[in-house]
Amino acid sequence: MRQNFDIFQRRPRDAVILDPLDDTVHVLQARLGDDLAHWRAPTVPLTFRANNFFGVQQANSAEAITLSDYMNRGTENDLVVFDALGAHGRTLAWDVVAPGESGFIAPDGKPSQHYSDQVDLYGSFGKKPLMFDKADVARRTKSVEQLRLSRVN
Numbered sequence: 001m002r003q004n005f006d007i008f009q010r011r012p013r014d015a016v017i018l019d020p021l022d023d024t025v026h027v028l029q030a031r032l033g034d035d036l037a038h039w040r041a042p043t044v045p046l047t048f049r050a051n052n053f054f055g056v057q058q059a060n061s062a063e064a065i066t067l068s069d070y071m072n073r074g075t076e077n078d079l080v081v082f083d084a085l086g087a088h089g090r091t092l093a094w095d096v097v098a099p100g101e102s103g104f105i106a107p108d109g110k111p112s113q114h115y116s117d118q119v120d121l122y123g124s125f126g127k128k129p130l131m132f133d134k135a136d137v138a139r140r141t142k143s144v145e146q147l148r149l150s151r152v153n
Contacts, residue, residue, distance in 0.1 A: 098122030
């Protein structure tokens, strides 16, 4: 069915899109100056809190970690690139898990070495490689721990 209502009121499509953008730029120039390269918006810090999103405490409140800029991008970011062979070919992958790989704190209060080991990487939008090749994993392995199941009678 043909649309009979002139939603643009005979204005060209580009004007409908660009005019509000021009208006916005003029308002912001009045507020922030003519040089767009120097426009800055206020930021708020990002805090990895001791409470989860339900408000349930899951760590000591002194363990909260704060970054200077808020980033609404989750605590695990992944980047995966497949080559022409797809998932069975050469896979390149990176991730960052902030604040760190481990939330473990020992009974004596000592946190795991991985407790906050990715905060800086996350804060700078960095990433670390993920290994898929056994030889790559073996080269980077720092320790191996084998668990055995024992029977209790």
